[in-house]
Amino acid sequence: DAGVIQSPRHEVTEMGQEVTLRCKPISGHDYLFWYRQTMMRGLELLIYFNNNVPIDDSGMPEDRFSAKMPNASFSTLKIQPSEPRDSAVYFCASKLGLAGRYNEQFFGPGTRLTVL
Amino acid sequence: GEDVEQSLFLSVREGDSSVINCTYTDSSSTYLYWYKQEPGAGLQLLTYIFSNMDMKQDQRLTVLLNKKDKHLSLRIADTQTGDSAIYFCAERRFNAGNMLTFGGGTRLMVKP
Numbered sequence: 051d052a053g054v055i056q057s058p059r060h061e062v063t064e065m066g067q068e069v070t071l072r073c074k075p076i077s078g079h080d081y082l083f084w085y086r087q088t089m090m091r092g093l094e095l096l097i098y099f100n101n102n103v104p105i106d107d108s109g110m111p112e113d114r115f116s117a118k119m120p121n122a123s124f125s126t127l128k129i130q131p132s133e134p135r136d137s138a139v140y141f142c143a144s145k146l147g148l149a150g151r152y153n154e155q156f157f158g159p160g161t162r163l164t165v166l
Numbered sequence: 167g168e169d170v171e172q173s174l175f176l177s178v179r180e181g182d183s184s185v186i187n188c189t190y191t192d193s194s195s196t197y198l199y200w201y202k203q204e205p206g207a208g209l210q211l212l213t214y215i216f217s218n219m220d221m222k223q224d225q226r227l228t229v230l231l232n233k234k235d236k237h238l239s240l241r242i243a244d245t246q247t248g249d250s251a252i253y254f255c256a257e258r259r260f261n262a263g264n265m266l267t268f269g270g271g272t273r274l275m276v277k278p
Contacts (some may be wrong), residue, residue: 054208081264092268092269092270092271093209093254093268093270093271095265095266098264098265100264105263105264106263106265141208141209143208143209145264147264152197152199152214152216153197153258153264154211154214155209155211155266156211157201157208157209157210158208159206159207159208160207160208
């Protein structure tokens with residue numbers, strides 16, 4: 051398996067523009083997580099899905115952020131409109147939820163977003 | 167990640183042992199993890215420990231868990247330059263479903 055795939059790897063955009071980040075989880079995994087990493091706040095969980103259904107979105111910072119998972123092999127994180135403070139590295143992770151197991155999360159390489 | 171605390175930086179010489187420390191807050195945490203992040207990459211699971219264990223050893227890695235003090239450590243024996251990275255500890259809380267709470271990360275620099 052190719053692992054978790056994210057695109058684009060780098061995104062530079064201007065304030066006010068819409069940004070869409072994409073993630074393909076590992077095939078067969080039933081959980082998908084979106085994280086944001088910044089120097090100031092470290093690694094923050096934004097939202098996670100189980101079987102394509104959003105379970106906890108309490109980490110989504112504002113209404114400008116939205117995430118969807120239309121099927122088991124694809125998820126998007128959208129920021130509209132984007133602001134300079136959204137500049138960060140956004141990670142997607144997936145895992146197979148097995149009861150009683152340590153349940154490793156597998157991370158993608160991340161998308162580095164810069165909002166000018 | 168504020169609830170899980172780590173020191174920001176550690177510098178060691180190649181061949182020495184590295185010890186990275188972490189304190190967590192929830193005594194009901196079931197699993198505790200160490201992830202490694204190399205420059206420009208995502209996090210990769212290094213090792214984990216179940217809460218009913220005190221120690222786990224895996225080749226050069228030794229994890230120690232002190233549940234009383236809620237303290238977790240990662241010891242890397244014979245540290246190599248390739249071990250230079252950011253190391254994150256994370257806890258999986260009993261009532262937090264499938265979420266992990268990460269510490270802020272410790273940047274390990276290995277000098278030749």
